[in-house]
Amino acid sequence: MNVSQVKRKDLLYPELSYIINGALFEVYKELGGGHKEVYYQKAMALALKEKGISYIEQYSVPLTFKGSIVGKYYLDFLVEDKIILELKRGKLMPYAMIQQTKEYLIATNLQLAIIGCFTHQGAYPKRIINHELLG
Numbered sequence: 546m547n548v549s550q551v552k553r554k555d556l557l558y559p560e561l562s563y564i565i566n567g568a569l570f571e572v573y574k575e576l577g578g579g580h581k582e583v584y585y586q587k588a589m590a591l592a593l594k595e596k597g598i599s600y601i602e603q604y605s606v607p608l609t610f611k612g613s614i615v616g617k618y619y620l621d622f623l624v625e626d627k628i629i630l631e632l633k634r635g636k637l638m639p640y641a642m643i644q645q646t647k648e649y650l651i652a653t654n655l656q657l658a659i660i661g662c663f664t665h666q667g668a669y670p671k672r673i674i675n676h677e678l679l680g
Contacts, residue, residue: 557657557674558627561598565630568592569661569668578665582634585663586621589632593624600624606652618649629658636664643673650675 556562572588586602593600604623608616622630629649633642638660646658650673658673 556672561625561628562657562659562672564596564598565593565624565628565659565661566670568596568598569663569670573663573668576663578663578667580634580663582632582663585632585634585661589622589630589661593622598624599626600630606649608652618652620649620653623653627655627657629653629655631658631660633660633662634664636662636666636669638662638671643671646673647675651677 568589571592572585576584576588590600590602601623602621604620606618606620607614608618620629621632624630629646631642631646631649642660646660650656650658656675658675660671660673662669662671
């Protein structure tokens with residue numbers, strides 16, 4: 546199946562999501578499970594670049610309070626200025642990880658994030674939606 550065959554048009558950014566998910570599976574297929582997150586991140590950067598997808602790695606997002614910067618978030622990837630991509634090692638996806646990713650969406654005013662978890666059994670993408678923007 547190629548990108549033009551993606552049927553779910555009700556999803557946010559279905560074609561780009563398909564490419565990102567495909568890159569996650571491609572990285573897993575070649576590297577397997579059990580590696581450090583940083584190695585998966587380097588491999589994902591290569592996979593996205595190979596597919597012609599623009600991204601910013603370790604994208605810095607300021608957190609402001611009353612006009613002053615009080616902190617910064619660092620996203621693993623900002624893909625095509627549309628999707629946050631966070632990579633994790635292990636299948637366990639704690640509530641705190643999902644909440645943190647939702648905070649990233651709010652801070653960036655974006656609609657969609659994908660958390661890609663790498664395990665010994667495979668790569669597992671999870672879509673996180675910023676419902677505040679969807680109204």
